[in-house]
Amino acid sequence: MVGWVEDPETYPIQPKAHSLEFLREVAHLRPRTNVIGACTRVRHTLAMAIHRFFHERGFVWVNTPIITASDAEGAGELFRVSTLDLANLPRTPDGKVDFSQDFFGKEAFLTVSGQLNVETYCQALSKVYTFGPTFRAENSNTSRHLAEFWMIEPEIAFADLHDDATLAEEFIKFLIDDLLTRRPDDMAFFDQRIEKGLLERLRHVLETPFRRLPYTEGVAILREAQGKGAKFEFPVEWGKDLQSEHERYLTEQHFRQPVVLMNYPKQIKAFYMRLNDSGTDGAPGDTVAAMDVLVPGIGEIIGGSQREERLDVLDRRIDEMGLHKPDYWWYRDLRRYGTVPHAGFGLGFERLILFCTGMQNIRDVIPFPRAPKQAEF
């Protein structure tokens, strides 16, 4: 140890319990505390395990770009990347900002997902994944959202939705098992101080097969539960997305185990998800091969799908959703020049850490959280 605390009167970290809220305000000093230290080691261990899981199975890590010119998924607000002088913006004749004079010669943003990019490498290398930072400019003020977070997105060729679900289940179980084996000290700490019963919860996930069921059946179960007196704030109706309370009822009350919900109504899912045959799983309307993995205590932790490989169907979906087809020219090319069925999913790294540690606030499991009005350190 070098040096002394120059003024003990003002040194904020004391030999006593501090609130996590307070420690967030001293993010440059909080790594010296036991909780943040444990979170940081667990984060590292999980990151290593993620790479090992994929590497051992022949996946190739693809570094997708952080700066992108396409709002690929249409998912969420984007952070703009620009070198234009904000005080003196170049204008086109009709008064709009002239982005042709910007650094990239067009509008550019921070990525919201590496998925569309990683699909291009999936078409060549079969088993690939991304693991890197992702950005959402949404004004989300919750304990589960960050403006900058890390995401894991595997993509596998010659695979359908069930292959995807199997990969997701093996992935989650591998990570939990690896973490319990390599960090028993930190995990005992979390079990004792952060969430009583954490180890039991994780072992239960490890030992229980994930329950797969169609969205349509999930809706039926929820409506039946309502008939028996279960109260939900939001209505349960086929064709609407399930609310957090519905997802948590299924995984925490009804099944008491991880649940993979599959085959959602097409109108609530993204354009690139593969259209199912009409009536799949007895659905009253058209569905797509999408899945959400729900776990007790967190709710949705993984979202994935089989991708639409048929160009004519893909084009119809792009039109239906009012998207601008020319923006997706290279994504469509993947179908024009030979393609294979493929599938993948996305997992928020910090949400995984919450799930594995019992920590409550996502801002405590990333070293320097970025959120609305928060970028101090």
Added chain:
RNA sequence: UCCCCGAUAGCUCAAUGGUAGAGCGAGCGGCUGUUAACCGCUAGGUUCCUGGUUCGAGUCCAGGUCGGGGAGCCA
């Protein structure tokens, strides 16, 4: 962005509209084979900001800022 709650000493929190306190921490001294120990003394405050009501505001009112919980969006 919406709903609810909050902001007072370094930290965690008290304070019927009437002199701002405690515990912990800190400094000094004492005691003690201590383990988040004990005793005494001392220092430490623009009560988040702006405005308003009032003889008088930490307290009541309005607006704002920031934080927490929940929701939406989603990962």
